[in-house]
Amino acid sequence: MTTPSSLEPLDLLRGAGYRVTHEVGRGMEGVVAALDGDRVVKVWDRRSRAEVDRLRAFYDAVHEGLQEAGAGLLVPRILDVDEVDGLVVTVHPLVPGRADPAAGPEPVVEVLARLSEVEPRPDMATLPVPDGEQPFDPAVPFGVSMGDLVRRRAVLLGGLLAPGVADALAGALRAVPPVPPRLVHGDLGPVHVLLDGGRPVGLLDFGYVSTLGDPAFDAAVAACLQDMFGPGAAAATAALDDLAVRRLGHDPAVLVLYRAAYGLVTASCLAGHPGRHLDWCLALVTTWAGAV
Structure with a gap:
């Protein structure tokens, strides 16, 4: 993934103050890195802030519905949304398993x-x-x-x-x-x-x-x-x-x-x-x- 700053995603995150340790995964929409033992952070390479905000509301609704149903399933809710050098950055809980x-x-x-x-x-x-x-x-x-x-x-x-x-x-x-x-x-x-x-x-x-x-x-x-x-x-x-x-x-x-x-x-x-x-x-x- 090429960012506007020409930095690799982990370098971009570290420069913005995120203390990431290693890359967890890389897919069509961005790169996920470990932030600490309980959270991960994602750099999106094509989603706008408005799209990610809508996805955040969706995941919140899914989380609440699963909890209410007693389904025992966790999803990667979006805990925080940021923008770094024109790219959307999101923080998520680390989903176990x-x-x-x-x-x-x-x-x-x-x-x-x-x-x-x-x-x-x-x-x-x-x-x-x-x-x-x-x-x-x-x-x-x-x-x-x-x-x-x-x-x-x-x-x-x-x-x-x-x-x-x-x-x-x-x-x-x-x-x-x-x-x-x-x-x-x-x-x-x-x-x-x-x-x-x-x-x-x-x-x-x-x-x-x-x-x-x-x-x-x-x-x-x-x-x-x-x-x-x-x-x-x-x-x-x-x-x-x-x-x-x-x-x-x-x-x-x-x-x-x-x-x-x-x-x-x-x-x-x-x-x-x-x-x-x-x-x-x-x-x-x-x-x-x-x-x-």
């Missing part, structure tokens, strides 16, 4: 169950779905909002979709029976679930399609993110789907439908970046289209 992608579907399904028990709060529906779009209105059925989003985003894919597929997908989404809205992570891969002793204790990286909506969407996406590119990908998806149907009561056809919607929307964000991630997203759409 470690991700274990080899843990299988059980911890993820446990998280899905806990999220479905969180009562809605207005600030849980303040984030764009996804960036560049408007937040979903929780008063509108989730399938209707997702169908409208699919129609808008399909335009960005040009000839990458077969004729009529986007309209058919949007129509199927709009026909999904409405359910009471609940907290949706929207991108719940195994790397986002932190475990302690095999039990989920923390959740990371809300924000891509995080909103109030249908818990089945979260289950559908979580299943395909268990193993995106490995030889066991199909089996991993099927295993989580099976648990989502048996334990959470989701309709298997709706899971495939919601995965197609996630695939189309994510593909629309990657349309200018051909490669296996884009191909994987489009395959989610064609899997649904081939099943109807």
Whole structure:
């Protein structure tokens, strides 16, 4: 990441008085460094102050909802917001636990169950779905909002979709029976679930399609993110789907439908970046289209 001051992120933080010790992680949106035993600090490389303030309100609402539901899950709330050399800097509590992608579907399904028990709060529906779009209105059925989003985003894919597929997908989404809205992570891969002793204790990286909506969407996406590119990908998806149907009561056809919607929307964000991630997203759409 190149900052306006041409300093590396840790040097930038130290120059601003943050006593960081080492880098914890580096991703698409910035760099996270350890501040002390209980906190971390993040330098954002593309988020504005207004966007981060909105994310702060969202995380506060999620934290309060999880606590009220007795879910036993912590999230990286934003404790403080600063600006250093034109970049937004945030301080967060250190969320305990470690991700274990080899843990299988059980911890993820446990998280899905806990999220479905969180009562809605207005600030849980303040984030764009996804960036560049408007937040979903929780008063509108989730399938209707997702169908409208699919129609808008399909335009960005040009000839990458077969004729009529986007309209058919949007129509199927709009026909999904409405359910009471609940907290949706929207991108719940195994790397986002932190475990302690095999039990989920923390959740990371809300924000891509995080909103109030249908818990089945979260289950559908979580299943395909268990193993995106490995030889066991199909089996991993099927295993989580099976648990989502048996334990959470989701309709298997709706899971495939919601995965197609996630695939189309994510593909629309990657349309200018051909490669296996884009191909994987489009395959989610064609899997649904081939099943109807």
